[in-house]
Amino acid sequence: xxxxxxxxxxxxxxxxxxxxxxxxxxxLSTGIAGFLxxxxxxxxxxxxLELLISLFLxxxxxxxxxxxxxxxxxxxxxxxCNRPLATGKVSPDEALRLGLLLSISGTIMALFMNPLYGxxxxxxxxxxxxxxxxxxxxxxxxxxxxxxxSGGMPILAGRVLxxxxxxxxxxxxxxxxxxxxxxxxxxFNILYYNDYLSANIPTFPSIYxxxxxxxxxxxxxxxxxxxxxxxxxMIGIQWGFLRIFGVMSVGLILLAVxxxxxxxxxxxxxxxxxxxxxxxxxxxxxxxxxx
Amino acid sequence: MKISKYNRILLxxxxxxxxxxxxxxxxxxxxxxxITYTIGFGTLLVTSLMLNLLGYDALESSIVxxxxxxxxxxxxxxxxxxxxxxxxxxxxxxSLLGLFAIALSRLSSLVKLTPILISLVxxxxxxxxxxxxxxxxxxxxxxxxxxxxxxxGGFIGVGSLLLTQLKSNYPYVNRQVILNIFxxxxxxxxxxxxxxxxxx
Numbered sequence: 178x179x180x181x182x183x184x185x186x187x188x189x190x191x192x193x194x195x196x197x198x199x200x201x202x203x204x205l206s207t208g209i210a211g212f213l214x215x216x217x218x219x220x221x222x223x224x225x226l227e228l229l230i231s232l233f234l235x236x237x238x239x240x241x242x243x244x245x246x247x248x249x250x251x252x253x254x255x256x257x258c259n260r261p262l263a264t265g266k267v268s269p270d271e272a273l274r275l276g277l278l279l280s281i282s283g284t285i286m287a288l289f290m291n292p293l294y295g296x297x298x299x300x301x302x303x304x305x306x307x308x309x310x311x312x313x314x315x316x317x318x319x320x321x322x323x324x325x326x327s328g329g330m331p332i333l334a335g336r337v338l339x340x341x342x343x344x345x346x347x348x349x350x351x352x353x354x355x356x357x358x359x360x361x362x363x364x365f366n367i368l369y370y371n372d373y374l375s376a377n378i379p380t381f382p383s384i385y386x387x388x389x390x391x392x393x394x395x396x397x398x399x400x401x402x403x404x405x406x407x408x409x410x411m412i413g414i415q416w417g418f419l420r421i422f423g424v425m426s427v428g429l430i431l432l433a434v435x436x437x438x439x440x441x442x443x444x445x446x447x448x449x450x451x452x453x454x455x456x457x458x459x460x461x462x463x464x465x466x467x468x
Numbered sequence: 469m470k471i472s473k474y475n476r477i478l479l480x481x482x483x484x485x486x487x488x489x490x491x492x493x494x495x496x497x498x499x500x501x502x503i504t505y506t507i508g509f510g511t512l513l514v515t516s517l518m519l520n521l522l523g524y525d526a527l528e529s530s531i532v533x534x535x536x537x538x539x540x541x542x543x544x545x546x547x548x549x550x551x552x553x554x555x556x557x558x559x560x561x562x563s564l565l566g567l568f569a570i571a572l573s574r575l576s577s578l579v580k581l582t583p584i585l586i587s588l589v590x591x592x593x594x595x596x597x598x599x600x601x602x603x604x605x606x607x608x609x610x611x612x613x614x615x616x617x618x619x620x621g622g623f624i625g626v627g628s629l630l631l632t633q634l635k636s637n638y639p640y641v642n643r644q645v646i647l648n649i650f651x652x653x654x655x656x657x658x659x660x661x662x663x664x665x666x667x668x
Contacts, residue, residue: 416495
């Protein structure tokens with residue numbers, strides 16, 4: 178019995194690391210935020226729980242499939258060479274089966290909950306796995322746009338589930354994530370430049386140079402602030418929260434300008450971290466804007 | 469020099485308290501004080517957040533002196549606007565000119581003028597935040613707890629002076645001491661403002 182428990186514990190730990198829990202958690206939080214922006218007079222806890230489960234399954238599943246597909250380049254890159262698939266702790270077939278099981282069950286659950294919500298979730302998985310990872314990631318540095326669009330799907334899905342239809346606020350929220358994701362990916366492209374080069378992955382810094390990439394990061398840090406600010410205003414967020422948005426946006430712009438004027442790894446990484454905190458704070462603010 | 473864990477927690481609390489002040493603390497005031505206090509507390513929020521993310525290297529930037537001027541100027545302008553209506557225009561002009569002059573001297577070739585301008589602008593704005601709450605509470609226009617705003621102003625004043633020392637060629641205080649004390653002062657100032665602003 179103890180042996181079975183030990184095996185279960187070790188498998189769970191390995192599978193958990195396959196889901197990139199931080200990234201999955203952040204995307205899940207955007208989905209919850211999207212749902213809560215619908216401002217139902219009473220929070221529908223059962224629906225919220227279903228959203229949590231279905232989105233977690235879909236996001237974690239597609240992440241595992243991505244990791245399965247990228248196992249060869251993960252093994253080459255220093256940053257990722259310790260992942261379970263790259264080290265052989267989990268076999269490729271096992272990972273693929275798990276990824277397919279999770280993503281398909283998440284999609285089916287989403288379709289049963291609300292067909293439109295299910296459709297948005299399915300499109301998100303398709304864009305992430307097929308278009309971004311399998312088709313474009315190894316061919317073009319511009320693949321990150323598709324990575325961004327698929328990253329915007331959870332918040333749009335949450336909004337769709339809450340509203341019952343797709344609206345402008347949903348698009349704005351999705352666009353804010355779309356523009357945030359390139360800052361995330363490009364910062365890693367700069368920090369682990371040699372890793373990507375040795376794995377033969379085309380990135381913005383390797384094709385357009387560091388200074389242009391920093392400029393793109395700076396611009397894509399500001400655009401989410403504008404987009405989520407507009408969405409928050411349309412949602413009818415309280416003035417106090419809008420003031421925090423304003424203040425944090427000014428900080429973001431200052432850091433972005435500073436990263437272009439005096440580029441350095443420190444400012445660049447600082448901008449990335451600030452943009453991430455900005456997004457997380459935005460999610461919290463639009464989620465808990467209870468009147 | 470790395471920020472200690474203890475100071476990181478203080479900076480995080482400063483961010484949280486400053487966010488509270490921006491979002492809730494100034495809600496019941498008129499438009500101009502809301503704007504000036506939002507600028508002041510917002511600068512505290514962003515400063516503490518950036519210090520936590522970038523470390524003490526954030527203090528190396530040439531705009532630090534300008535930022536450290538914005539906090540006392542905006543807070544003192546808010547107080548004057550609320551309680552000394554006769555001085556509104558003159559203090560508003562003083563604030564704008566003071567900030568502009570320090571920014572100009574810092575970012576141009578007039579760097580030698582910066583210490584004089586800082587002493588003048590910080591001196592007046594710092595004393596305003598420190599003394600005005602005393603006068604206001606003595607005149608029973610606000611409850612005694614409002615004096616914490618003056619205390620916060622005092623902490624901000626000391627912090628600004630230390631930052632100026634950091635940028636000085638002949639500092640009186642050791643750099644390491646300044647860097648260790650600075651997060652504590654930011655935290656104490658913000659905490660005092662939170663307590664003081666409960667008077668509204």
